[in-house]
Amino acid sequence: MADLDPGSLDGLVDVDRGTVSREIFVNEEIYRREQEQIFARAWLFVGHESQVPRPGDFAVSSMGEESVILCRDRAGRLHVFLNSCRHRGMKVCRYDEGNTVEFLCPYHGWSYGTDGALVGVPFGKDAYGEQLDKRRWGLIEVAQLENYKGGIWATWDASAPSFFDYLGGYKLYLDLLLDGWDGREGGTEVIGGVHKWLIPCNWKFPAENFSGDRYHGVSHRSVDMVGIGPSGQGRRDMGERNQARWLDVSFPELGHSMIAFLRPHDAPLAPAYEDAPIVADYFRRCEEERHRRRGAQWRLFGGPGTMFPNTSPLARQPRTLAVWHPRGPHQTEVWRWYLVDADAPAEVKDFLRHYYIRYSGPSGLTEQDDMENWNYAHKASRGIIARQYPYNYEMGLGRATRGFEDHGLRLPGAITDVTGATASEHNQRGFYRRWRQFMASASWKELVAP
Amino acid sequence: MSAPDLAALLVRHEVQDFLYREAELLDERRYEEWLELFTDDARYFMPMRRNVPHDEPEREFTREGLDVNWFDEGKDTLARRVQQIRTGIHWAEEPPSRICHMVSNVQILHASPTEIGVKSRFLVYRNRVETETDVLVGKREDLLRRANGSFRIARRKIVLDQSVLLAKNLTFFF
Numbered sequence: 001m002a003d004l005d006p007g008s009l010d011g012l013v014d015v016d017r018g019t020v021s022r023e024i025f026v027n028e029e030i031y032r033r034e035q036e037q038i039f040a041r042a043w044l045f046v047g048h049e050s051q052v053p054r055p056g057d058f059a060v061s062s063m064g065e066e067s068v069i070l071c072r073d074r075a076g077r078l079h080v081f082l083n084s085c086r087h088r089g090m091k092v093c094r095y096d097e098g099n100t101v102e103f104l105c106p107y108h109g110w111s112y113g114t115d116g117a118l119v120g121v122p123f124g125k126d127a128y129g130e131q132l133d134k135r136r137w138g139l140i141e142v143a144q145l146e147n148y149k150g151g152i153w154a155t156w157d158a159s160a161p162s163f164f165d166y167l168g169g170y171k172l173y174l175d176l177l178l179d180g181w182d183g184r185e186g187g188t189e190v191i192g193g194v195h196k197w198l199i200p201c202n203w204k205f206p207a208e209n210f211s212g213d214r215y216h217g218v219s220h221r222s223v224d225m226v227g228i229g230p231s232g233q234g235r236r237d238m239g240e241r242n243q244a245r246w247l248d249v250s251f252p253e254l255g256h257s258m259i260a261f262l263r264p265h266d267a268p269l270a271p272a273y274e275d276a277p278i279v280a281d282y283f284r285r286c287e288e289e290r291h292r293r294r295g296a297q298w299r300l301f302g303g304p305g306t307m308f309p310n311t312s313p314l315a316r317q318p319r320t321l322a323v324w325h326p327r328g329p330h331q332t333e334v335w336r337w338y339l340v341d342a343d344a345p346a347e348v349k350d351f352l353r354h355y356y357i358r359y360s361g362p363s364g365l366t367e368q369d370d371m372e373n374w375n376y377a378h379k380a381s382r383g384i385i386a387r388q389y390p391y392n393y394e395m396g397l398g399r400a401t402r403g404f405e406d407h408g409l410r411l412p413g414a415i416t417d418v419t420g421a422t423a424s425e426h427n428q429r430g431f432y433r434r435w436r437q438f439m440a441s442a443s444w445k446e447l448v449a450p
Numbered sequence: 451m452s453a454p455d456l457a458a459l460l461v462r463h464e465v466q467d468f469l470y471r472e473a474e475l476l477d478e479r480r481y482e483e484w485l486e487l488f489t490d491d492a493r494y495f496m497p498m499r500r501n502v503p504h505d506e507p508e509r510e511f512t513r514e515g516l517d518v519n520w521f522d523e524g525k526d527t528l529a530r531r532v533q534q535i536r537t538g539i540h541w542a543e544e545p546p547s548r549i550c551h552m553v554s555n556v557q558i559l560h561a562s563p564t565e566i567g568v569k570s571r572f573l574v575y576r577n578r579v580e581t582e583t584d585v586l587v588g589k590r591e592d593l594l595r596r597a598n599g600s601f602r603i604a605r606r607k608i609v610l611d612q613s614v615l616l617a618k619n620l621t622f623f624f
Contacts (some may be wrong), residue, residue: 200618357521
């Protein structure tokens with residue numbers, strides 16, 4: 001397809017009927033438009049402040065396809081810069097992380113301070129005379145940046161709403177990842193090392209999988225048989241999930257969603273982390289503390305989710321944050337950070353670290369099978385015949401409700417209770433509804449929910 | 451050739467034979483026999499690597515026992531990986547990949563009557579389904595213990611020569 005007009009998107013993404021065309025995963029032109037319409041405008045996850053604790057610290061990351069530098073300047077202020085010299089575009093930083101006083105371009109030698117200012121131009125006076133106004137040629141910086149509980153998000157679009165408006169009611173669910181287990185605000189840190197690897201599929205396969213796919217049990221049956229969970233069985237503790245209400249929570253007007261769980265108001269805490277008494281103990285004490293701090297909200301806990309477009313928190317078991325960087329229509333570079341309570345005992349952190357590695361990423365016994373499925377689902381959708389047949393997203397159509405309440409606890413979002421049904425595709429429909437809006441809207445004015 | 455030289459030659463020959471036999475077990479998918487080559491307290495470790503300035507080599511590798519790594523585990527987790535492959539529904543290895551281990555540059559780092567440190571290079575080729583192909587190259591450092599006239603692997607450190615992992619998964623062994 002050569003042109004994309006808003007009308008044609010209706011045919012490609014029809015969430016009211018529960019269909020999404022394969023074109024949006026494999027079509028080069030749609031991919032190109034996504035870079036402009038989505039990745040140049042949305043709030044994207046860049047990194048964690050614990051990666052850059054001291055002045056001069058930097059960590060290179062990605063926003064969409066583009067390399068960026070997360071940097072704490074000499075005065076301690078955080079910045080995110082496009083990693084490209086203003087003179088001829090060379091990457092000014094090809095290290096993954098470090099500490100520096102400046103970014104020196106290895107091509108012609110322009111250099112930039114940690115605040116992005118152009119500070120050095122070889123032969124500046126002789127070669128340029130008075131022509132070059134250095135103040136106009138600093139590193140390109142994001143339009144907005146937010147440090148939310150240690151997570152750094154940024155957008156290139158000055159007209160985008162604030163991070164908190166972008167987050168909306170999803171804040172409650174993102175907090176399930178970022179807050180301490182004991183209910184304190186924030187208090188999480190990332191374990192050293194970011195998993196980075198390439199997978200051969202469109203970025204939306206993992207984004208929608210994490211948004212709310214409870215249906216892919218068969219993908220993981222082998223790991224469930226083998227047992228890598230923190231109590232020695234399955235891939236995670238199911239006790240607390242089995243006694244809970246299963247809620248698919250979506251904010252279709254924002255595109256964010258999460259698989260969430262609501263404990264009964266009158267049941268004791270289910271056993272968990274039974275392989276490690278010290279972790280079980282820590283978890284139990286934290287949950288009691290959370291109950292005291294958060295009241296009825298204590299009952300809510302989270303699973304995987306996706307914050308539109310490509311950031312996927314997994315609130316616990318394992319507790320991770322993934323970003324699906326687009327690398328062409330047929331490839332995605334995954335980055336994953338692993339979170340723990342900053343003040344948890346060393347033994348707890350170590351146990352969780354082992355569990356996280358065993359579960360997630362290219363060496364993780366669980367995720368390996370996801371990537372095989374995304375790989376060959378994508379591959380089998382590229383053909384000219386395959387593309388004529390949309391994917392089915394009809395599961396649980398029309399079952400979502402607003403104003404969810406359970407024993408006095410009200411939860412934000414459009415919620416489908418799937419306790420009996422096991423799964424719905426409510427969250428995925430919300431994701432693609434927002435995707436379509438981003439692709440069709442010319443400005444943030446149109447994108448902001450009325 | 452002096453007696454010590456001859457003894458060293460013999461050790462290197464024994465170790466090479468052991469490493470080749472090990473590679474054979476992996477490529478023939480005899481994973482249970484391969485597991486038996488590890489001591490019960492074995493460590494299996496593959497760090498991630500970062501691009502860092504040449505004078506900050508301490509930042510290049512993620513740390514064993516502290517950071518997130520590609521692998522940082524004992525025999526128990528290795529055994530679960532084998533069990534998972536044997537379920538027949540571990541889709542990432544079903545149908546099974548075609549895997550070839552090339553082992554070379556075997557160097558004895560130290561040798562005592564009980565333990566031997568050995569460094570080698572690996573090239574692991576994996577081809578799967580149709581066109582999917584990975585070539586992973588790097589170094590290994592093993593600590594071998596003598597046991598019953600042969601060796602057991604007490605520790606294996608695998609240094610992969612990539613930063614961003616270019617393979618979609620690590621469902622195979624090094």
